[in-house]
Amino acid sequence: MRSFCLLAFVVALLLPTQSFAANRDQHIIVVSVDGLAAYLLNDPKAPLPTIRKLAKAGSVAEGGMKVSNPSVTWPNHSSVITGVRPEKHGVLANGVLVRGAIDVPTVVDPKRDQQDLIRVKTIIDAAHEVGLATAEINWPCMRGSKSLDDSFPDVPEQVIHMTPRLRQELVIDGILADETQPSFAANSVVGKDLIWTEAACHLIRQRKPNLLFVHLLNCDATHHLLGAQTPAGYTANAYADSCVAKMVAATKEAGIFDKTTFIILADHGFTSTPKAICPNVLLRQNELLTVTAGKMSDAKIHVFPEGGIGLVYCTNPATAAADREKFRDLMKDKEGVAEVIFPDRFTELGIPHPREYNQSPDAVLVAKDGYAVAGTPIGEEFVVANTESKTALGSHGFISSLDKMNAPLVLSGNGVRTGETLKSVENIDVAPTIAKLLGIEFPSADGKALNAALSK
CATH class of the missing domain: 3.40.720.10 (Alkaline Phosphatase, subunit A)
Structure with missing residues (x-):
C-alpha cells in the first residue's frame, strides 16, 4: 500500500x-x-x-x-x-520566402506545413x-x-x-x-x-x-x-x-x-492605393536585375512586394551591405517613398535580422500612404496608376504604426x-x-x- x-x-x-x-x-x-x-x-x-x-x-x-x-x-x-511577433515566429509572407543562389530572385512557397512556417x-x-x-x-x-x-x-x-x-x-x-x-x-x-x-x-x-x-x-x-x-x-x-x-x-x-x-x-x-511605386523597374534600368520574356530572370537586388512595403533582397551575401546602400541611394527623394529601413532597425518592426533568419530581407522599402509597392520590373516609370502596375486599389501591408x-x-x-x-x-x-x-x-x-x- x-x-x-x-x-x-x-x-x-x-x-x-x-x-x-x-x-x-x-x-x-x-x-x-x-x-x-x-x-x-x-x-x-x-x-x-x-x-x-x-x-x-x-x-x-x-x-x-x-x-x-x-x-x-x-x-x-x-x-x-x-x-x-514575426521576429520570433518567423512568418514574413503568405508562405516561406526561399532565397536562391547568387543572382537568383527570392520566391514565396505557400505549399508548406506548420513546422516549416511557424518556429x-x-x-x-x-x-x-x-x-x-x-x-x-x-x-x-x-x-x-x-x-x-x-x-x-x-x-x-x-x-x-x-x-x-x-x-x-x-x-x-x-x-x-x-x-x-x-x-x-x-x-x-x-x-x-x-x-x-x-x-x-x-x-x-x-x-x-x-x-x-x-x-x-x-x-x-x-x-x-x-x-x-x-x-x-x-x-x-x-x-x-x-x-x-x-x-x-x-x-x-x-x-x-x-x-x-x-x-x-x-x-x-x-487604405486606398490608387498609385504604385515600381522599384524593380528602377533596378532594371540600373542593370541590377534582368528581365527575360517579361519576367525577372536574375537579380543582384530586387524587391518582393507586400502591399505598402517591399522586402528588399540582395542576392550576393558578399556585397549585400554595399548593395543595400546603393538601393537606398536609388530610392532617395523618389515620389511615394517614405523610407528605406536597414536591419539595424528591424527590432522596431518586430522582424528578424537577416543574419539570424534566412527569410529576412536585407532592407525594407516603405511606401507613403496612397501608394502600393509593385513587383513588376516592366515599364519605364517609377510611379504609375494602380491599373497599370496591376496592384490593388485597396491595400494593406503598410507599417503597422499607420x-x-x-x-x-x-x-x-x-x-x-x-x-x-x-x-x-x-x-x-x-x-x-x-x-x-x-x-x-x-x-x-x-x-x-x-x-x-x-x-x-
Whole structure:
C-alpha cells in the first residue's frame, strides 16, 4: 500500500500541472474577418449588427488592435496564435520566402506545413497538449498540424490537406460537392466563405470544440478590388457579419452559447492605393536585375512586394551591405517613398535580422500612404496608376504604426466583462488571453492576457 501511494505521488509530480486547471467547459470561437479594418466598426455605413451586438455585450479595443509587421495575412494570423511577433515566429509572407543562389530572385512557397512556417509553440498546441478539443477552418499556416482534431487549412489544395473525417462529413452534409479540390476551387470567394462558415457551424454542433479558429476572406478580396468604404465593401461587411451570426446561432443550437467566448478580429486594416511605386523597374534600368520574356530572370537586388512595403533582397551575401546602400541611394527623394529601413532597425518592426533568419530581407522599402509597392520590373516609370502596375486599389501591408492598418478586436460572452474599453492592445495579446480563459499555461507568449476584459 505504501509503495502504491509513493508511486501515485511521483506520477502526480511528473504530470503537467496545467492539465488539472484546464477549463473543459469553456468554448472559444475566434473569427478573423480578413481585411475588416478597425475604423469600420465606427462607420455607420458599415452594416455589422451581429459584431456590434457582441461588442456592446463585451469588451472592445479602443481605436482597434495594433497588428504585426508586415501587415499581411499569414504573419498576423501567426501572431494571433503564437503571442509573438514575426521576429520570433518567423512568418514574413503568405508562405516561406526561399532565397536562391547568387543572382537568383527570392520566391514565396505557400505549399508548406506548420513546422516549416511557424518556429514557436501555438496556443492550439498548448490546448491540445492538455486534452482540449481543437479545430480550425481556413486558418493560415496550419497544414500538417499535429495539434488539431479537425482542420480545413488555408493553403493551396486545402481540400486535399483537410482532415479526412471532416472532409467526408462535409460531403455527406452537402457542404462540399465532393472530396476533390477542383470542385471547391470553382467557388467564388463568397461561396468559399459560405462553405467555411457552414463547416465551422458543423463543428460547433457536432464536436463542440474548446478552441475553434475561423478565417473569412471575402472582405479582403472586395476591399482590394474596389476599396473598403464603398458600396461593394459595405456589402462584403454585411455578408461577413451574417457568417458570424450563423456561428453564434450554431452555439445556441449546440447548447453551448452560455459557455462560449467569441473573439472577433482581423489580420490588418486597409487604405486606398490608387498609385504604385515600381522599384524593380528602377533596378532594371540600373542593370541590377534582368528581365527575360517579361519576367525577372536574375537579380543582384530586387524587391518582393507586400502591399505598402517591399522586402528588399540582395542576392550576393558578399556585397549585400554595399548593395543595400546603393538601393537606398536609388530610392532617395523618389515620389511615394517614405523610407528605406536597414536591419539595424528591424527590432522596431518586430522582424528578424537577416543574419539570424534566412527569410529576412536585407532592407525594407516603405511606401507613403496612397501608394502600393509593385513587383513588376516592366515599364519605364517609377510611379504609375494602380491599373497599370496591376496592384490593388485597396491595400494593406503598410507599417503597422499607420492607424489605418489597425484591426478590430471584440471579446464577448463567457468570462468577458461588459462595456470594457481596452487600450494599447496588440494582436500578440490574443493568445495569452485565450490561455487565461482556458485555464492553461502559455509562457512563451510575449503578449499579455487582457485581464481588464475578463470577468474571472
